[in-house]
Amino acid sequence: MTPQPNPQLGAAVKAADRAHVFHSWSAQELIDPPAVAGAEGSYFWDYDGNRYLDFTSGLVFTNIGYQHPKVVAAIQAQAATMTTFAPAFAVEARSEAARLIAERTPGDLDKIFFTNAGADAVEHAVRMARLHTGRTKVLSAYRSYHGGTQQAINLTGDPRRWASDSGSAGVVRFWAPFLYRSRFYAENERQECERALQHLEDTIVFEGPQTVAAIILETIPGTAGIMTPPPGYLAGVREICDRYGIVFILDEVMAGFGRTGKWFAVDHFEGVVPDLMTFAKGVNSGYVPLGGVAISGAVAETFARRPYPGGLTYSGHPLACAAAVATINVMEDEGVVENAARLGADVIGPGLADLAERHPSVGEVRGLGMFWALELVRNRETREPLVPYNATGEANAPMAAFGAAAKKHGLWPFINMNRTHVVPPCTLTEAEAKEGLAALDAALTEADAHVA
Known part of the structure; x- marks a missing residue:
């Protein structure tokens, strides 16, 4: 209309x-x-x-x-019963949103930490990785975007980072595969994959593997150009992370929740499961701001008896979570x-x-x-x-x-x-x-x- x-x-x-x-x-x-x-x-x-x-x-x-009328109605119904509540309590909308997300994440990414958007999801994923490993450096790709907050913008590879580069300590950049504009003089996807993985491992070796906490990648980079990685690349990154004890973070903020024709873009790559996965945007179609980190069992165990030093006033906001529940159900049903x-x-x-x-x-x-x-x-x-x-x-x-x-x-x-x-x-x-x-x-x- x-x-x-x-x-x-x-x-x-x-x-x-x-x-x-x-x-x-x-x-x-x-x-x-x-x-x-x-x-x-x-x-x-x-x-x-x-x-x-x-x-x-x-x-x-x-x-x-x-x-979408079903999501609008869900927000209205939640507002009529409980508009907001502090994050330290168990709330039905929050619990159900976490359950529905965990059902669809790959592997054992069964714990959900809610944030307000994608950028602070990245901030917390990096914090978790550093605390889990006791290391400092995080590797990110040049063609990337991870958010506008201080740590997230410094992990970003595009020019929006430049004005805020003073906070880049602990961030190391590398070239991810992109055959059309290859940095590796590759002639086909196999060469691009092999050379990009070798470049990544060389970067880790020269930085000192014992100093690297995490590698963060957009599963399929979004704003930077929608470059689907070649077959074998993400599996290769997973293997490198396992070999050096590095946390593998996949950023699904833009690519997640149906955008690529799968629930998550990582579902296109058989057998690849990150240690942490960030999400936002499509989780409730942006009807109320919401993001989060899906956490593996190993990383979650780090904070089983050790407090996680982070949180947000609006973490798992009931209106946002009700919108997420309705959105996921709409996506399933329709x-x-x-x-x-x-x-x-x-x-x-x-x-x-x-x-x-x-x-x-x-x-x-x-x-x-x-x-x-x-x-x-x-x-x-x-x-x-x-x-x-x-x-x-x-x-x-x-x-x-x-x-x-x-x-x-x-x-x-x-x-x-x-x-x-x-x-x-x-x-x-x-x-x-x-x-x-x-x-x-x-x-x-x-x-x-x-x-x-």
Whole structure:
């Protein structure tokens, strides 16, 4: 549904925003935030009556779309009985959310520590790993994003880290596999996997294995480019961690809860079980902020008789947990994970491959489920990105033109550097998928205009 336009109210909303709201990752006087009037399913609209198909899922979190009635009802029911309660008590919504999550996590990740979001989940996972091992260093990949809090941003590999790099003590970075832009001169996935694993082990050896507490990886990196690791890589990392007594942390904040066509992205890699796994976003589609750490038996045992020195006032907030319970049940009952897998394999993947054949600006298509990226380039042979790394202003004009064209055709795109990501809700219909692909087709003509 789209309500009647109300430009006057929209102007008032925007005026109050510009007067008082301080926005993240932005130069405050250079932004013009759209005023959103409403959202439902895969769409949102503004006060002028413009309606957009959301190929961003917010920030890749509305896995069941906007305003799902069963989740809205669950939040209302929880608010009517117990709006909030301190985390030191057993509360039904909290207990049930933990049980449902633990049922779906791999291996023995059966203990759930609730946080408010993905960044503080990473903070606590790292703290647990350091306390468990008695070591300090944590290895993270260059192409990564782990959150905006102090430790999480310093673990991050992308340019958003640079302004806060003063806290990077104890963080060591390495190159994870990415064949399209290989750092290892690899010619195929097998070489990329073998050389990336050797590089990782060499890094550990030269850093001193006895100093390394953890390796943290996004199972499938999200904002950094949706690069599915080659077969054998995650299993190889698991083996290296076991050999050196290192805690293996997988960050499933973006890739988890159906996004890849499995409950968790790690489910695509048989036999791989991390020691700690972070989650947030899709656990309740962002309806109420919630994140957490799923903890293995071995790490949990460290704190069986030794207090864990960490906590949050809102850990396992009842409203957030009630939303998580309802979301997980909706995903189960309505086949949302299966829908993401089917549409990804049968509609989105083939549709994006077709666009790549017809648009010379598309250098590579990669992904699975509702988790895809198009690498846009100036030249397919040289793989020169359509815009430079971390481009701003005029240097970023080609991507800005592409984004404006997508919005003109009713699609809200996810754009990062020289890529557009296709990350719609996992509840997307086939008709909506085709609508989005048609809008991308039209918008890519703008990118094509910059191909050398």
